[in-house]
Amino acid sequence: MTRIATIEGRGLPLAGHDIDTDRIIPARYLRAVTFDGLEHHVFEDDRKAAPHPFDDPRFQGASVLVVHSNFGCGSSREHAPQALHRWGINVVVGESFAGIFFGNSVMLGLPCVTAAPADVEALMALVERNPQTPIRIDLESGTCQAGDLRASVSLPAGSRDAFLSGAWDTTGLLLDRYDEVNATASRLPYVAGF
Numbered sequence: 001m002t003r004i005a006t007i008e009g010r011g012l013p014l015a016g017h018d019i020d021t022d023r024i025i026p027a028r029y030l031r032a033v034t035f036d037g038l039e040h041h042v043f044e045d046d047r048k049a050a051p052h053p054f055d056d057p058r059f060q061g062a063s064v065l066v067v068h069s070n071f072g073c074g075s076s077r078e079h080a081p082q083a084l085h086r087w088g089i090n091v092v093v094g095e096s097f098a099g100i101f102f103g104n105s106v107m108l109g110l111p112c113v114t115a116a117p118a119d120v121e122a123l124m125a126l127v128e129r130n131p132q133t134p135i136r137i138d139l140e141s142g143t144c145q146a147g148d149l150r151a152s153v154s155l156p157a158g159s160r161d162a163f164l165s166g167a168w169d170t171t172g173l174l175l176d177r178y179d180e181v182n183a184t185a186s187r188l189p190y191v192a193g194f
Contacts, residue, residue, distance in 0.1 A: 007111065
């Protein structure tokens with residue numbers, strides 16, 4: 001199991017409210033059998049239409065996405081957080097998140113933490129001014145530190161505990177306790193044959 005307690009990296013500000021999953025990863029990529037390569041199509045249509053932060057050389061290599069409210073709304077597609085994570089995003093800081101996007105993100109180890117709108121604006125402005133500023137998100141203390149900026153961040157207690165304990169990684173949980181899984185399976189009538 002992989003514990004996630006702190007995440008550090010540079011920021012990428014993405015302004016706008018109600019950014020939906022179809023903008024994050026266009027629907028035509030939902031036919032993919034695997035998630036491999038989705039990172040190449042993050043915000044593909046938005047990026048074709050106008051200059052986009054994901055194409056800005058100042059933000060290349062960033063791993064902390066900073067967003068406004070209701071990020072990830074729209075249709076339920078696990079492809080959206082998969083594409084972001086595969087692009088290199090390791091945490092999203094925002095005012096609020098759509099519930100299904102949030103849940104899909106937790107399942108792959110991508111924390112989505114909320115902060116007050118004023119703190120999100122301050123973090124976006126800081127990253128715009130100095131994209132090289134290191135950002136540190138501490139899930140245990142509920143803080144975001146970036147230069148002189150210190151803000152409170154939060155996520156639901158169950159998700160926070162899952163990241164801190166490593167329980168978000170359900171495959172890792174099974175593999176760590178594989179002997180127990182086999183022992184339980186051997187007692188099941190449809191597996192044991194009685």
